[in-house]
Amino acid sequence: KTKFTINGLPTGSKILVRVKAVNAAGESEPKYHPQPILLSLCPEPPKIRLPRHLKQTYTRRVGETVNLVIPFQGKPRAKVSWQKNGSPIDKNEINIRNTENDTIIFIRKAERGHSGEYDMKVEVENLVDKATIDIQIVDRPxxxxxxxxxxxxxxxxxxxxxxxxDDGNAAITGYTIQKADKKSMVKITFEPKKMIEGVAYEVRVFAVNAIGMSKPISCQRSSDEKFHLNFPGKVYKYPVYDDFDFSERPLFTQPLVNTFAVAGYNATLNCSVRGNPKPKITWMKNKVLIMNDPRYRMFSNQGVCTLEIRKPSPYDGGTYTCRAVNELGEAEVDCKLEVRVPN
Known part of the structure; x- marks a missing residue:
């Protein structure tokens, strides 16, 4: 044979090789390989293993700690770099530590200014993999x-x-109103009840988001901040209103969205509908009605319609339709679901 494989050599070293021919009379003079041979690893393409909870917006309150670990692979040792909103990260505010197998973002006390898109890049020779993490730091409004x-x-x-x-970097979900008798100053959250005529009140209004209530602001009037109900000499005549017809055919206010799911993990499809009388909700897969199938669970609460698909497989991919029907008409929305098998 004129071929031979040398096994068990140390990676990163250089070796010299020579070959001799052998017959019954003995060995020949050696023939040398002209240059030392460098032993190196075959490159392994970089791949970022972004955790599932970081594929959506990562939300934390002001003052909380942010500690994110993102694993990756790639050989020889990969080069990791980060940017925030397209600019280099200030290492005095955000700590980043890289190892051979993962990278860590650490913020001891999060502030609103830490919100943004964080772009991660892993390089092995000429091969690159990228990922983006959306971090949102929220506070009271x-x-x-x-x-x-x-x-x-x-x-x-x-x-x-x-x-x-200032909405606190989170959507305003509503307002809270409080009233207090100016004599007792006992504060009571507003209720749909009659207030006492001739009594002076102070009223405060709070903005509310998912984190909590804002500081209050008091009512203002040209003369002073309090007001009296039923001012002397003022007669109020209640208007007469016609009954309003609240009947409405079904209308989807939030459509279904094309979704990617991972095989073996539950997936949900959501949409919102309104209508009066309350519409009847049905779900279809590829235009076939879903009925009594234990793989599916259907919910409808306050107009929000949800279809849960238990541990889907690639077979469960397809077009899903939500139909709403009442006596005035019907409406449909649909989306595509793709089920991927993890590597």
Whole structure:
């Protein structure tokens, strides 16, 4: 034979090789390989193993600790680099530690300024893999702007205000109103009950997001901050309103969205619908009605329709349709579901 494999050689070293021919009379003079041979690893392409919870927006409150570990693979040792919103990361504010198998982002006390898109790049020779993490640091909102008493009549008061300038980096979900008797100053959250005529009240309004309530702001009036119900000499005549017809055919206010699922992990499809009378909701896969199939669970709560697919396989991929029907009409929305098998 004129071929031979040398096994068990140390990686990273250089070796010299020579070959001799042998016959019954003995060995020949050696023939040398012209150059030393460098032993190196075959490169392994880089691949970032982004955890599932980081594939969506990662949310933390102001003051909380951010500690994210992102594993990856690649040989020889991969080069890892980070950017925030397209610019290099300030290492005085954000600590990053890299090892052969993972990278760690650490923020001891998160601030609003730490929010943004963090771009990760792993390089092995000329091969590159990238991933993006969206970090959102949220806080309580600021107070509403300029709460004003528009009118007072009988046992009623009409208030108005502007949304806060600062929403705390999270959507405003509503407002809380409190009233207090100016004598006792006992604060009570507003309820749909009649207030006492002739009594002075103070009213405060809070903005609310997913984190909590803002600081309050008090009502303002041209004369002073309090108001009296049923001012002397003012007679209020209640208007007469016609009954409003609330009937409405089904209308989807939030459609289904094309979704990717991982085989073996539960997947959910969500949409929102309104209508009066309350629509009847049905689900279909590839235009075939889903009925009494234990792999599916269907929910409908306050107009939000959900289809849960238990541990899907590639067979469960296809087009899913949500249909809403009442006596005034019907409506449909659909989306595509693709089930991927993890590597």
């Amino acid at each position: 600021g107070p509403p702007e300029i709460v004003t008493i528009e009118d007072v009549w009988g046992e009623n008061v009409n208030l108005s205000w502007k949304p806060p300038k």
